[in-house]
Amino acid sequence: MRPWLYNTLYRLGIAPWDTGVRPHLTDLVDAGRIRPEDGRRVLDLGCGTGSESVYLAQRGFEVVGVDYSGVALERARALARSKGVSGNCRFLHGDISSYPVPGVSGSFDVILDFGALDDMTGAPREGMARVVHRYARPGTVFVLWCFHARREDVPRFRFAGVSKMHSMLEPGEEETLFGREFTIERLDSPEHTACFVMTKK
Incomplete structure (x- = not known):
């Protein structure tokens, strides 16, 4: 998709992913797996309207949120x-598939992606993965939510849920x-979606 389409969906209030804070994140915070005592700097890639x-x-x-x-x-x-x-929040306009992201420097303790990487294909997807690697340090926690399925396992089209109309991560691509x-x-996670918690070695 293109920025103009995202802008239109947000302006009309019909972006289907703009549903508030993701439960996976609140669960991680409530469980003490993400806490400011372990590092306060967060990079939210594809931050959207900033809920997380x-x-x-x-x-x-x-x-720091980027979109x-x-x-x-x-x-x-x-x-x-x-x-x-x-x-406590800075929101920056930028391309998250290319390093460095303008205005973003240093490393981060937590990196979030709720639905950006899986919306890219080819070189941009690989570029965003490099962005994550470059802004991470040993111990960084990267939370990745995505559509996750083999393309042949999802329907050609449906009104709710994942279909061949979506881009997605194929099983094993996270590895x-x-x-x-x-x-x-x-x-x-629900069928055909995944939430990964990754820790930088």
């Missing part, structure tokens, strides 16, 4: 202001992209 970024900022993290939809970023900044955490430098744990 603001949620973590409210819990003491320092968050290429200007409409989404305006809403993310407004959300941070409304929750009183603008000082190809990240397995050499991250340990990978898969959390329970």
